[in-house]
Amino acid sequence: MDLSLNRLSKHFGPKIAVDGITASLSPGIYGLLGANGAGKTTLMRMLCGILEPSSGEVLFNGQSIMDMGPRYRNVIGYLPQDFGYYPDYTAHEFLMYIAALKGIPRIAAGKRAKVLLNMVDLSGVAKKKVKTFSGGMLQRLGIAQALLNNPKILVLDEPTAGLDPKERVRFRNLIANFASDKIVLLSTHIVSDIEAIADKVFLMKKGNFLLQGTIPELVQEAEGKVWELTVSPQEAREWEDTVTVANLRHSNEQVILRIISEKQPSPYAMSCAATLEDLYLYYFPTEEGIK
Incomplete structure (x- = not known):
């Protein structure tokens, strides 16, 4: 068929x-x-x-x-x-x-x-x-x-x-x-x-x-474009305005950001394994409602 x-x-x-x-x-x-x-x-x-x-x-x-x-x-x-x-x-x-x-x-x-x-x-x-x-x-x-x-x-x-x-x-x-x-x-x-x-x-x-x-x-296709970066809550708001943030979570008094970016967004950002959601956000960075 x-x-x-x-x-x-x-x-x-x-x-x-x-x-x-x-x-x-x-x-x-x-x-x-x-x-x-x-x-x-x-x-x-x-x-x-x-x-x-x-x-x-x-x-x-x-x-x-x-x-x-x-x-x-x-x-x-x-x-x-x-x-x-x-x-x-x-x-x-x-x-x-x-x-x-x-x-x-x-x-x-x-x-x-x-x-x-x-x-x-x-x-x-x-x-x-x-x-x-x-x-x-x-x-x-x-x-x-x-x-x-x-x-x-x-x-x-x-x-x-x-x-x-x-x-x-x-x-x-x-x-x-x-x-x-x-x-x-x-x-x-x-x-x-x-x-x-x-x-x-x-x-x-x-x-x-x-x-x-x-x-x-x-x-x-998204491998090498997903990064994890730990920042302060104030810095987190600034990062959200400048890059695609797939996810953020609070840990103690810091915020861990999952960032979608072609290049390493910061010397302190660590590369991590990509997911299908990361790929979606890479191509549709302004799309909302992802679950």
């Missing part, structure tokens, strides 16, 4: 949202990292067949997904960043409704809905109306609807938004088990989620892939 992106581009008037991306995806989990406005959602919507490319194409097993039409929709599951739902439906009714839209027979849909509600820990509230759900519960329901047709390709846009740490671990385990023979593309700002489960990572900036590879391959 293969999903190929062949010089894929999307323009909105003069704005280029996705710019000539080429990549090949086989079964496994792919992490998509990039700042807001990098083109991640536009790319995902083209992969799902929702948006038509301005140029280039997406091929599934060598066939254009636009030519495949309903046959492609039968093999894909999609969780958008803000998925629509009917607030007066119960969780079970909502899944049955989505199953009907996907053409899943009613008896099979009922069995599948029950399994998925249990899988995402919503079986106890299956008969409660969706409008009573918390943000995390809604997100889990969104994950369940994306899995209804047991898709071969699963596209998830910010799937762990609103989930607490325990729910995120449950989600990661669910996806890791699901993806043994599937293609999963996961977009998130939570770097630790990608570090935990991704086989390969795409780093996206201004509509293109800056880097693509395994986590060790990408982290290598």
Whole structure:
């Protein structure tokens, strides 16, 4: 099974949202990292067949997904960043409704809905109306609807938004088990989620892939650019204004800074091993919300 992106581009008037991306995806989990406005959602919507490319194409097993039409929709599951739902439906009714839209027979849909509600820990509230759900519960329901047709390709846009740490671990385990023979593309700002489960990572900036590879391959790009420096609290504030500080922690009356810098920022700074988060901050030094 293969999903190929062949010089894929999307323009909105003069704005280029996705710019000539080429990549090949086989079964496994792919992490998509990039700042807001990098083109991640536009790319995902083209992969799902929702948006038509301005140029280039997406091929599934060598066939254009636009030519495949309903046959492609039968093999894909999609969780958008803000998925629509009917607030007066119960969780079970909502899944049955989505199953009907996907053409899943009613008896099979009922069995599948029950399994998925249990899988995402919503079986106890299956008969409660969706409008009573918390943000995390809604997100889990969104994950369940994306899995209804047991898709071969699963596209998830910010799937762990609103989930607490325990729910995120449950989600990661669910996806890791699901993806043994599937293609999963996961977009998130939570770097630790990608570090935990991704086989390969795409780093996206201004509509293109800056880097693509395994986590060790990408982290290598940040080696020699991560430093640790111990300073006074007053000096720490000055350093934060002049360099990218990935982390700081207080130790006694001093502050230990983790600094991302091409060159040694101070003769007293010690080089340290890089992480995927360091790499992200190296390319997106002003991006907030990293976890």
